[in-house]
Amino acid sequence: MTDPTIPAPGDLVPPATGTAPDAARPVTSAWTGAAPRLAGRGLVHRFGTTTALAGVDVDLADGESLAVMGPSGSGKSTLLHVLAGIIVPSGGTVTLRGEPVQALSEKKRSLLRRTRYGFVFQFGQLLSELSALENVALPAMLTGASRSDAQAAAGQWLAALGLAGAEGRRPGELSGGQAQRVAVARALITRPEVVFADEPTGALDQQTGHDVMKVLVDSTRAVGSSLVVVTHDADVAAWCDRRIDMRDGLVVPPGSTTGEGVGPRPGEKPGRALPDDLGSARVSDVFGGAR
Numbered sequence: 001m002t003d004p005t006i007p008a009p010g011d012l013v014p015p016a017t018g019t020a021p022d023a024a025r026p027v028t029s030a031w032t033g034a035a036p037r038l039a040g041r042g043l044v045h046r047f048g049t050t051t052a053l054a055g056v057d058v059d060l061a062d063g064e065s066l067a068v069m070g071p072s073g074s075g076k077s078t079l080l081h082v083l084a085g086i087i088v089p090s091g092g093t094v095t096l097r098g099e100p101v102q103a104l105s106e107k108k109r110s111l112l113r114r115t116r117y118g119f120v121f122q123f124g125q126l127l128s129e130l131s132a133l134e135n136v137a138l139p140a141m142l143t144g145a146s147r148s149d150a151q152a153a154a155g156q157w158l159a160a161l162g163l164a165g166a167e168g169r170r171p172g173e174l175s176g177g178q179a180q181r182v183a184v185a186r187a188l189i190t191r192p193e194v195v196f197a198d199e200p201t202g203a204l205d206q207q208t209g210h211d212v213m214k215v216l217v218d219s220t221r222a223v224g225s226s227l228v229v230v231t232h233d234a235d236v237a238a239w240c241d242r243r244i245d246m247r248d249g250l251v252v253p254p255g256s257t258t259g260e261g262v263g264p265r266p267g268e269k270p271g272r273a274l275p276d277d278l279g280s281a282r283v284s285d286v287f288g289g290a291r
């Protein structure tokens with residue numbers, strides 16, 4: 001019997017060439033009027049005395065891509081982690097197709113992340129001991145596919161994303177752009193309802209980042225996933241249907257986090273707020289165990 005989580009040949013529409021990243025795209029939540037696929041209401045989150053989210057409302061429509069922008073420390077990653085059920089917020093609600101996510105036990109949230117969400121992070125998310133093929137196959141196997149079915153599907157995904165021939169390479173033998181394509185394939189193999197990407201091009205040069213965004217946006221759209229992308233980069237955000245800007249844990253009017261005063265604080269590197277244990281911690285965040 002065919003496993004519905006495994007993509008059949010031809011499921012991925014090859015990315016169209018020459019699409020302008022800022023081409024006008026519909027703001028789907030506005031024109032469909034449909035209930036959002038994912039919704040956050042009144043989201044508040046505190047880390048000790050630090051308020052990372054101060055009351056955020058956000059909707060994500062079916063198939064919509066949403067960029068979350070803002071300066072370092074504005075709460076972007078926290079919002080992504082809350083929406084993805086990695087962090088239970090101090091206040092507010094997250095619903096996936098109307099079901100409250102934080103009401104679920106940690107075990108059920110872990111299952112939800114594994115089966116209904118996909119994740120692409122800046123780096124560190126591929127398992128270094130596994131080949132590209134095995135990395136992509138893993139989420140399908142975790143959702144119950146046999147090794148052979150999962151690996152066959154993984155091969156199709158790698159080929160569709162321009163990585164035919166790289167199946168046997170380990171992450172250390174891939175370029176940064178290739179590794180992110182593998183990460184995209186790994187996020188999409190289970191055909192998740194929502195893909196969460198945190199600075200997916202943050203470690204790449206501009207051209208490679210452009211190529212990876214194209215693959216990410218085109219392939220999530222091709223499988224009907226919705227997409228949340230956290231980014232500092234307006235060129236990356238321009239790939240998405242819609243953008244929200246954050247400052248001090250709040251969503252602010254578009255453009256008000258760009259220009260003067262924006263960016264890392266003195267002495268900070270972009271992405272400073274990422275935890276030290278980013279790589280392995282985030283893999284375990286996704287596949288089990290929450291903070």
Ligand SMILES: Nc1ncnc2c1ncn2[C@@H]1O[C@H](COP(=O)(O)OP(=O)(O)OP(=O)(O)O)[C@@H](O)[C@H]1O
Nearest residue numbers: 047052071072073074075076077078271272273274
């Ligand atoms: N695990 C944590 N423990 C304590 N404080 C945290 C933790 N994670 C984030 N914060 C704090 O919460 C605030 C929001 O951080 P967050 O990482 O969400 O911002 P961001 O906009 O994603 O930043 P960056 O672009 O630098 O990644 C910051 O003040 C940050 O220092």
